[in-house]
Amino acid sequence: MATPPLFGAEERSKESASSWRVELFAKRxxxxxxxxxxxxxxxxxxxxxxxxxxxxxxxxxxALEQAQLQRARAVLEAAEAKAQVHDRLSRLQATSKLEEKVAQAEVAQARAEMAIIQVKIDHxxxxxxxxxxxxxxxxxxxxxxxxxxxxxxxxDETNLEVVFLLPSRQLPQLAMGDRFDIAIDETHRTYPAQVLAFGAMIDSVSQSIKVFGAIDGHFAELLPGMSGTARLPTRENSPPHSPP
Missing domain, CATH: 2.40.50.100 (RNA polymerase II/Efflux pump adaptor protein, barrel-sandwich hybrid domain)
Incomplete structure (x- = not known):
């Protein structure tokens, strides 16, 4: 990965840039x-x-949960053995349907108890x-x-999200996928970024909207909580946009 340029190392021809404060957040x-x-x-x-x-x-x-699991396993084995006996007796018509169903229900209950204890052990x-x-x-x-x-x-410090507030009147000038630069205060370097999404609504008090972006590439020196300036290029010949 190439070293990011220092502040002011690159100039854009025939462009002017709008700058807004940004912060880096961990996505996860x-x-x-x-x-x-x-x-x-x-x-x-x-x-x-x-x-x-x-x-x-x-x-x-x-230790207690492990002991409970051993006991539940023993109860299940006994219930299964009892159910097998009733199954053989049922084939010989030597047991009632009720006794056979009770034995089957005891197996189901023992399995459920064992599953409950296993969930505890998973924790x-x-x-x-x-x-x-x-x-x-x-x-x-x-x-x-x-x-x-x-x-x-x-x-996860390797998966960073860029967040900043954009005045709502400038929203028509920015679209998902647009690329921009971020000058990070702590590293004194500039990084490439891309717009990923916009907030669901405009804040009526500040007349701004959240913009979410991502750094293009992985830079080990970047950490969540770092802040800087997003430089959003605006073409000089772009037509003016009326406030929403």
Whole structure:
């Protein structure tokens, strides 16, 4: 990837540019919370650390749930054995239809109980839904947490979104797919970007609309929260547009 130009390194011929303040946001950002009441046994990441998609982030003490699963499995095996006996007896007409149906219902109930416990066990570990970095850690190993307690905040710093407010009177001059430049304050460099979408409505107070864009390419130095100036080129011979 070529190094982005410094501010003012390029000039546009026969164009003038409108400039608007922009901010970079992570498209994927998530607050991970506990889905169960349990003690944390492992917390594998710290603030600022990177992780891969699917990596184990948090593990809970689920000894009780594992024991419940073993018991549910034993109950299911017993119910299935009983149902098989009633099935053979039914073929010999040595049992009633009611007893056979009760045995089948016991199997279904045992399977449902086992499925419920398995769902609890699935919550015993939290894996990364995407590759990214840790923004904040709000829990510690050996801490007991309740269901819904926040644990980690994570984001994908490689997938950034550009957001800025555009005066509504200039909306006719910009379309989805249009390209523009962003001068980022923190890096003192200019980056290419593209318009992806517009907000659903115009703010009646500020008479502005949100514009969403994306950086063209990946630049490791860019981080969510950085800000700068979007330079939107406007042709000098463009006809004037009336305010909406």
């Amino acid at each position: 950002r998530s607050q991970l919370s506990s889905e169960m009441a349990a003690r944390i046994t492992r917390l594998t990441v710290r603030e600022g650390r990177r992780f891969d998609k699917g990596a184990l982030l948090v593990a809970f003490d689920c 015993c570990q939290i894996h990364a839904p995407f590759a990214g970095r840790v923004v904040n850690v709000t829990a510690q190993e050996h801490q007991y947490v309740k269901a819904g307690d926040p644990l980690l905040e994570i984001l």
